[in-house]
Amino acid sequence: MPRPAALSPDASPEHTEAVDECCVPRTPGGYDEVFDARFARKLARRYERRGPTKPEQVVIDFASSLGLTGATVLEVGGGIGEIQLELLRRGAAHTTNLELSRQYEPEAARLARTAGRQASVTRLVGIDIAVDPASVAAADIVVLNRVVCCYPDYDRLLSASAALARRAVVFSHPPRTLLTRALGVLANAGMRLTRHTYRGFVHPPQAMVDVLARHGFAADYRRRAGLWAVVGAVRS
Template sequence: MSSCCEPQGYDRVFTAGVARRDAARYRRSGLTRDPRRVVELYRSGAIDGESVLDVGAGIGDLGLELLRAGASHVTAVDLSPGYDDAAATLLAEAGLAGRVQRAVGDLAARPDLAAPADVVALMKVVCCYADADRLLTVAAGHARRHLVLSYPRDTWWLRLFARATTVAARWRRTDWGFVVHPERALLAALEREGLHLTHRERTGAFTLAVLTRTRV
């Protein structure tokens, strides 16, 4: 059940039909660029035995590949229930269903949806969430070791696209919209929670960043 504080209407944008198309694409060609780079960064035993919290998990393809790379367990959280059936089918096909727990809801509004994990991932999530500071503060609080984040570059053409999605969201009566948050504000929110930037790279229209928990 959604709370009054959670974004509304995401299930009308991220539907079961979208999930089926995403699953078909994944079966055909594997991970998209940003999730693929995350798996590459955690190769060579770097994620062996680690737990993962995948926020905005969609069909759960990133979590599935991180399990194959050595992760012990994945918790997948998404605002839309439309992904659940496709995600369950992919996990069953891979024989990994027992190592993934899925939850539907807004982690920023309901932090108890997931326990802390060694690695927290937010792939193209903050660009779909208006209050990025709130979401990242909660996500950082769940990250024991690393937080992996992808976000759109602050360019004029992405800002133009964001304005167009705002109009479309009003027409569709949903809170969803594409948002370009300033990079400085995103990283500052995570740094306030004891994480510091250890890797950053440009991935087309997006930036991929890895932040690491500061050891006291």
């Protein structure tokens, strides 16, 4: 899963209404065209110069609070893998990254090699766990940073993540405000004008938490991180 370039409003508190189904990417190519090699290089440069972003640091802090020694991590849409590298430095044993854009791979490989963590990282491209959760092994912690807003069906995505998490799920999302909804309208309009199939979404925050609760996770950790909100949920 990629990092979001756009956000979209929804029409009701129960459902996110952003675009028709025909406008949602059905293949990895729908993400490749937006989350491209240039975007990946920009993320890598920023990380190397300044370290984790605020939302990333909050995700890292939550995962670290659980105790990372020997833990396995599955990150859905981890991009260049910066969160994974930070968690490995803090004691995680192995990380697996899932991506629907293949454009991150060269930069991700370079960063892992520079950090000396190649053997501790597995990267898989083209696997959509919302469609096929059985294609990926379970992990102690599942991370979705700035990812749920890139996917039309938050229920299926978070349900699959919960099924694969032995201990915890942590995800970030844009708060549902007038500002984010207005920005979403503009950003998605820009995607249409440039003939991109990618769309972003502002899903109902409590509804997302309710999905995890339905699967036995208590979301007691909630923090704001800049323009993002981070939710950490532990299996109860």
